[in-house]
Amino acid sequence: MSDTTAAIDVRRLGKRFGAVTAVDDVSFSVEPGEIFGFMGHNGAGKTTTLRMLLGLTKPTSGAATVLGRDIVRDTLDVRRQAGYLPANYALPPDMTAREFLRYVGAMFALPPRLVDARADELIARFGLGAAADRKLRGFSTGMTQKVGLAQALINEPSVLLLDEPTSGLDPLGRHELLEHLRALARDRGVTVVFSSHILSDVETLCRRVAVMHHARLIACGELAALRREYAVASMDELYLALVRRHAA
Ligand SMILES: Nc1ncnc2c1ncn2[C@@H]1O[C@H](COP(=O)(O)OP(=O)(O)OP(=O)(O)O)[C@@H](O)[C@H]1O
Numbered sequence: 001m002s003d004t005t006a007a008i009d010v011r012r013l014g015k016r017f018g019a020v021t022a023v024d025d026v027s028f029s030v031e032p033g034e035i036f037g038f039m040g041h042n043g044a045g046k047t048t049t050l051r052m053l054l055g056l057t058k059p060t061s062g063a064a065t066v067l068g069r070d071i072v073r074d075t076l077d078v079r080r081q082a083g084y085l086p087a088n089y090a091l092p093p094d095m096t097a098r099e100f101l102r103y104v105g106a107m108f109a110l111p112p113r114l115v116d117a118r119a120d121e122l123i124a125r126f127g128l129g130a131a132a133d134r135k136l137r138g139f140s141t142g143m144t145q146k147v148g149l150a151q152a153l154i155n156e157p158s159v160l161l162l163d164e165p166t167s168g169l170d171p172l173g174r175h176e177l178l179e180h181l182r183a184l185a186r187d188r189g190v191t192v193v194f195s196s197h198i199l200s201d202v203e204t205l206c207r208r209v210a211v212m213h214h215a216r217l218i219a220c221g222e223l224a225a226l227r228r229e230y231a232v233a234s235m236d237e238l239y240l241a242l243v244r245r246h247a248a
Pocket residue numbers: 017020021022023040041042043044045046047048049087
């Protein structure tokens with residue numbers, strides 16, 4: 001049965017690429033305004049799941065809704081209301097940060113004056129003012145991720161899908177990015193899906209998580225309840241216990 005109050009509702013979603021099953025019978029839901037941890041090691045199927053939610057690749061089975069919109073039938077509606085930061089996002093090196101934000105805003109067919117105002121606001125919010133008119137090619141990893149997050153917010157999305165947003169960041173960069181995500185959920189009610197294999201980040205940020213392993217969901221629920229169920233104290237131990245239990 002589908003959960004009509006959920007911001008994201010995934011029902012038995014599956015994706016095959018030829019002989020490869022990338023996502024197998026995955027179901028979970030995300031509540032409005034929560035920061036939901038989406039965990040799993042490399043190749044577990046996280047990126048493919050996020051891409052299906054955004055209509056960037058079609059499911060081969062199952063269904064999902066984002067803000068009540070069907071991800072296959074209503075792809076454009078979903079895209080208008082969603083922000084996406086892909087993993088290892090390569091920014092165009094010859095654009096400035098400001099030019100890039102305006103470019104992404106234009107793709108949403110927003111009026112130029114509105115896009116300019118939002119770009120300015122995001123540049124200020126992420127502390128990019130001094131670098132805003134420099135070419136992106138020289139940007140540090142931390143600054144690149146801030147621009148990546150800013151572009152994901154240019155359409156003022158209600159749902160934000162972030163694929164490994166903290167990987168490669170130093171502790172200060174990670175802390176700053178996590179604080180921005182907390183503020184988005186707390187102050188603006190944005191629903192965040194935070195895909196990561198950095199367990200401490202998930203632990204810091206998320207109350208509920210889903211864990212993928214070899215294309216399947218091996219756990220989903222409140223972190224505290226999962227810790228109790230598996231009688232473990234830390235996120236590391238929980239993750240290892242889950243993976244061991246489901247080892248092929
Ligand atoms: N376009 C594609 N064609 C063929 N196989 C693919 C394609 N995209 C993904 N896969 C395969 O699907 C599986 C899941 O990949 P996916 O990128 O979704 O995992 P992930 O959990 O995001 O991993 P990572 O953390 O490494 O990004 C992998 O075996 C991958 O090789």
